[in-house]
Amino acid sequence: MGEIIVTLRPSGERFTAPAGQGLLEALQRHGIPLDAPCGGKGTCGKCHVLVNGRKAPACQYTLTEDVVVDLPEQAQVRVLTGDGGGEADGRYAYVLAFDVGTTTVAAFLCDGRTGRQLACASAVNPQSAYGADVIARIQYELEHHDGQMAEEIRRCLARLTREAAREAGVGPEQIGLVTLVGNTAMHHLLLGLDVEPLVKPPYMPSMRGTVELTGADWLPVAPETPVRVLPNIAGFVGADTVGCMVSAGFDRREALTLLIDIGTNGEMVLGDRERRTACSTAAGPAFEGAKIRFGMRGAPGAIDHVSLEEGRLVCHVIGEGEARGLCGSGLLDAVYALLQGGFVDESGRMWPEVPGPWMTVDGQPAFLLRDGVYLTQKDIREVQLAKAAIRAGIELLLDTMGRERTEVREVLLAGAFGSFLSPESACGIGMFPPELLDRVQAIGNAAGEGAKQCALQEEAYRRSIALAEETAFLELANLPAFQDCYVDCLEFGEEDGVWKS
Numbered sequence: 001m002g003e004i005i006v007t008l009r010p011s012g013e014r015f016t017a018p019a020g021q022g023l024l025e026a027l028q029r030h031g032i033p034l035d036a037p038c039g040g041k042g043t044c045g046k047c048h049v050l051v052n053g054r055k056a057p058a059c060q061y062t063l064t065e066d067v068v069v070d071l072p073e074q075a076q077v078r079v080l081t082g083d084g085g086g087e088a089d090g091r092y093a094y095v096l097a098f099d100v101g102t103t104t105v106a107a108f109l110c111d112g113r114t115g116r117q118l119a120c121a122s123a124v125n126p127q128s129a130y131g132a133d134v135i136a137r138i139q140y141e142l143e144h145h146d147g148q149m150a151e152e153i154r155r156c157l158a159r160l161t162r163e164a165a166r167e168a169g170v171g172p173e174q175i176g177l178v179t180l181v182g183n184t185a186m187h188h189l190l191l192g193l194d195v196e197p198l199v200k201p202p203y204m205p206s207m208r209g210t211v212e213l214t215g216a217d218w219l220p221v222a223p224e225t226p227v228r229v230l231p232n233i234a235g236f237v238g239a240d241t242v243g244c245m246v247s248a249g250f251d252r253r254e255a256l257t258l259l260i261d262i263g264t265n266g267e268m269v270l271g272d273r274e275r276r277t278a279c280s281t282a283a284g285p286a287f288e289g290a291k292i293r294f295g296m297r298g299a300p301g302a303i304d305h306v307s308l309e310e311g312r313l314v315c316h317v318i319g320e321g322e323a324r325g326l327c328g329s330g331l332l333d334a335v336y337a338l339l340q341g342g343f344v345d346e347s348g349r350m351w352p353e354v355p356g357p358w359m360t361v362d363g364q365p366a367f368l369l370r371d372g373v374y375l376t377q378k379d380i381r382e383v384q385l386a387k388a389a390i391r392a393g394i395e396l397l398l399d400t401m402g403r404e405r406t407e408v409r410e411v412l413l414a415g416a417f418g419s420f421l422s423p424e425s426a427c428g429i430g431m432f433p434p435e436l437l438d439r440v441q442a443i444g445n446a447a448g449e450g451a452k453q454c455a456l457q458e459e460a461y462r463r464s465i466a467l468a469e470e471t472a473f474l475e476l477a478n479l480p481a482f483q484d485c486y487v488d489c490l491e492f493g494e495e496d497g498v499w500k501s
Contacts, residue, residue: 092176100182243450287328
C-alpha cells in the first residue's frame, strides 16, 4: 500500500507509516503518546491535532497521503516525586525505585549507603494513548495481543533510568537493585502476563507474589542487577497499595486507619497492625480529567481550586494564566461551590433558574467557570458516579469490619489527587463521611516512597511481602448490599440517613 511521510511540527521530525494506518496508532508507534482517554473510540475529543492545517481527531484520521501534523504543546504535569530518602542498610551503592502509575511514572535513584535521594525522573505513562483507565488498556491488550503496551512502558522505564542516572552522575550499570510498584493491571501489562483474569470473575491476578527479574531483561542496568516487582493483593489492589502500606507503616499502627489512593480505581485499606482489609472501587477517571468536557491533568492552565465568594465562583489557575481546563482538585471544588451556591441541588440537577453565568451546550445547561471553561450536567453526573464509588467503598469496609466512622483515627490520602484535594470539598459533596473531616492527612506519593524503602532496606521488602499476604481483600461487587449502598451514596451533601446495613 505504500508509505506515508508524517512531518511533525514544531520539531520538524519526520517518520514513515503504512498507508491506511490510523494517525493515532502511527504516532503511538513512533513514541508520541497523545492523550486518548476513550482508547481511540472518537468519543472524548482529546486527541485533536492539526493535520495539514485542519483540526482533526488523530484516532479518526486515516493516513492516505503525506501529512504535516502540528502536535499540542506538552505541558508539564504535576508529578509527586518527593525529595526525601530513608534509612538504608548499605547492601548496594545505588538503588532505583519505580512507581508505575496509570497516569504518571516516576523513578527514584537513591544512595544505598546513606539513603539519600540523588535524582528523580518522571513522565506521563505512554500507555495513556490507549485509554485513560486500566479497563480500556486491558481491552486493547485483549483485542490486539501485540505486546505494544509492554513495549511502551519498558521503553519509558529504560529512558527514566538513564535520565535519573545522568542527573545523579551515576552510570546505570552501577545500580545494584531495582524495585517497582504499580497497580495490578500495570504489573500484568509490564510483565506480559495474561490480563483476562482481571476482567472476569473472581477478578484475581494471574500472579500475586513478588516477581524477581534481572536487569538484562529490559533496563540499561548491569545484567546481574535484580529487579523486584512487589506483590499484588488482588485484581484491582496491586503493589502500589502494598507500597503505600509499607510507607505508612500500616503493620505498626495501633489506631484504626483508613488509607485511600484516589485514582481510576479507588484503592483503600482499613485496619491496624492486627487486621487489615483492602478493596477497590470503580471510581473511574473523572478526577484524572477523562470524561469531563474540560477535564485535564494538573498542568499549567488547569483550574485547580474553586471557592464561592459573595455568590460567585472564584477560580485559581495553575501558572496564573488563562484557564484551559480543570484538574481533579478543581473539579471537586467546583462541584462543592455549585452546591453551596444553589446552582446544583443534592440530586445533582443543575438549576439555571438561579442567576449565574449559565450557558446552553448541546441543549443542556452548563455553568461557565472562567475563560470559556465550563461544567456541564453530564460532568456533574460523572462526579456523582466517582464520589459514590469511593463513599460506598468506605461504608462497606467499615461495615464488613464491624467498625464505626467515629473509630477511624486517621485518613491517609495517597497520590497526586489526594495531595491537592480539599477535605472540606470532599466531605461537602459526601465523598468522605463528615466525621472524618479533621482526620484527613495527605501523604504524597506513598507508593513511590514504599518502593524506595523496599529498595533501601531488605527488612522493608520482607514487610511488603507479609503485608500483601496478610491483608484481606473485599470484593465489593460480590456483596449483596453493594448496589443499595452505591445508590444511596449518589446524592450530594450529607444526611444522617446515609446507607447503613
